[in-house]
Amino acid sequence: MFFHNKGKRRIRMSLPVITAFLFLTLVLSGCSQKDDTYDIAVFIPGVTEGSPTYSEMADGVLAAAKERDKVEASVIEGGFNQGDWGEKVKALAASGDWDLIVTTNPAxxxxxxxxxxxxxxxxxxxxxxxxxxxxxxxxxxxxxxEQGYLAGTFAALVTGSDMSGADKEHLSVGMIVGQxxxxxxxxxxxxxxxxxxxxAPEAKIEFRVVGNWFDASKGSELASSLYDSGTDVILTIAGGAxxxxVAAAKERGRYVLWFDTAGYDVAPGTVIGSTAVEQYxxxxxxxxxAIDGTLPFGSAEVASTKDGWITFVENDEHYRETVPKELRERxxxxxxxxxxxxxPLPLLEEER
Structure with a gap:
């Protein structure tokens, strides 16, 4: 976990030090009046390293802060334990130091x-x-x-293709998720x-759960089992896992699809498709x-493909080099x- 003030170097802190720091913040906030600076806390529900969507959120907020006078933004990592997030965000709110807390996660x-x-x-x-x-x-x-749908159409196109890592006689695709x-x-x-x-209505669809967002060994084990049983391409949404x-796919000459950001550079020729959201x-x-006072608090916006918030990343040299033109056009x-x-796709299906 770290605090990062714009224009200052990154300071890493252990959990006990952070707890003491937040307590001291609470004490001091009761003894002093907040200045006229607009202060933003960017709460990362995890860590930024290896999490592009978290990094993009932090970078977007820091860029916005730079655009306005008397605005400062700090990044606080909450760690992987979701059970701790509530207390950590509550400590930020209780301090009274932050005009705005920015974060991301369905929870x-x-x-x-x-x-x-x-x-x-x-x-x-x-x-x-x-x-x-x-x-x-x-x-x-x-x-x-919509984002899942675009990953699905592409996965089906790949498993039914003549690409070297696919077997069009046995259509099979998979998903591996953290939780x-x-x-x-x-x-x-x-x-x-x-x-x-x-x-491909007849295609087999596999689904596996790692159980956390960091266990790369478990991710490799699950992927290896799927690839060895005939799955050609896997959509992975598993954080560090x-x-x-990716390692299992590379060993077997099979394929991976990325989610939320362009992942082609992770493993060119192995990561062959990416959906992305405009998180930055x-x-x-x-x-x-929010800084300008025009953000409609109390409202909830839905961001879709129609408005360019979600897309399938096509403008990438690795994608063009690896995927046949016919598949790209489809x-x-x-x-x-x-x-x-x-x-027309609903926002949600009924709970399974």
């Missing part, structure tokens, strides 16, 4: 809603989450059913399945709106159709 809206009842003056900007009606909270939710959670089970996974079935999936843009634009048509609302 954070409920956590922040509970905190806002105790500290109603604290404002929250939450990306990749959904909650409306709370005057202290603004959320922006990516239409992850199950509502948006995974009601948006991403059903979206992926709909995309696969749109292209993604590296294990969201953090930058929405933070500026995937492009699926993307353009989705922008026009075809097929």
């Amino acid at each position: 954070l809206p409920k956590i922040c809603e509970a905190i806002s009842r105790e500290f109603p003056q604290q404002k929250f900007l939450i990306l990749d989450g959904f909650l409306e009606g709370n005057p202290s909270i603004y959320t922006l939710r990516y239409h992850q059913m 199950e959670y509502p948006d995974m089970n009601q948006a991403i996974r059903p979206g992926f399945e709909r995309g696969v079935k749109r292209v 993604n590296q294990g999936v 843009r969201a953090a930058y634009e929405k933070s500026l709106a 995937q492009h048509r699926f993307l353009e159709d989705l922008k026009q609302g075809n097929p």
Whole structure:
């Protein structure tokens, strides 16, 4: 975990030191009046290293802070234990030091809603989450059913192709995820399945869970089992465990799909497809709106392919070099159709 003030070097702290630091902050906040600087805390529900969407959020907020006078932003890593996030965010709110807390994760809206009842003056900007009606909270939710759908259409195109790592006589694709959670089970996974079935109704769809967001060995074990049983391509959404999936694919000449950011450079020729969300843009634009006093707290925005918030990353040399033109053209048509609302996809499916 670290605190990072813009323009200053990064300082790493152990958990006991951080706890003492936050306690001292609470004490001092009761003895002094906050100055006229607009202060933003960027709470990372995990760590930034190896987490591109978290890094993009932090970078977007820091860039927004640089655009305005008397605005400072600090980045606080919350670690992998979700059970600790509530107390850590609560400590930030209780300090009274922050005009805005920016964070991202589908679990954070409920956590922040509970905190806002105790500290109603604290404002929250939450990306990749959904909650409306709370005057202290603004959320922006990516239409992850659409994102999963685009990954699914591409996975099906690959398994049914003549690419060297695919066996079109035995259509099989897979997903490996860090953990199950509502948006995974009601948006991403059903979206992926709909995309696969749109292209290859007979394809087999495998689903495996690592159990955490960091165990690369477990990720490799699960991926190896799937590849050895005939799965050609795996969509991996498993944090640090993604590296294990990539390693297993490289050993076997199979394929991986990336999620949320362009992952082609991770393993060119192995990572052959990526969906992405505009996390940097969201953090930058929405933070500026909050600073300027125009962000509509209490509302919940849905970000979709239609408005360019979600896409399938096509403008990449590794993608063009690895994937045959015919497949790229077909995937492009699926993307353009989705922008026009075809097929119409719900935000969520009923809970499984």
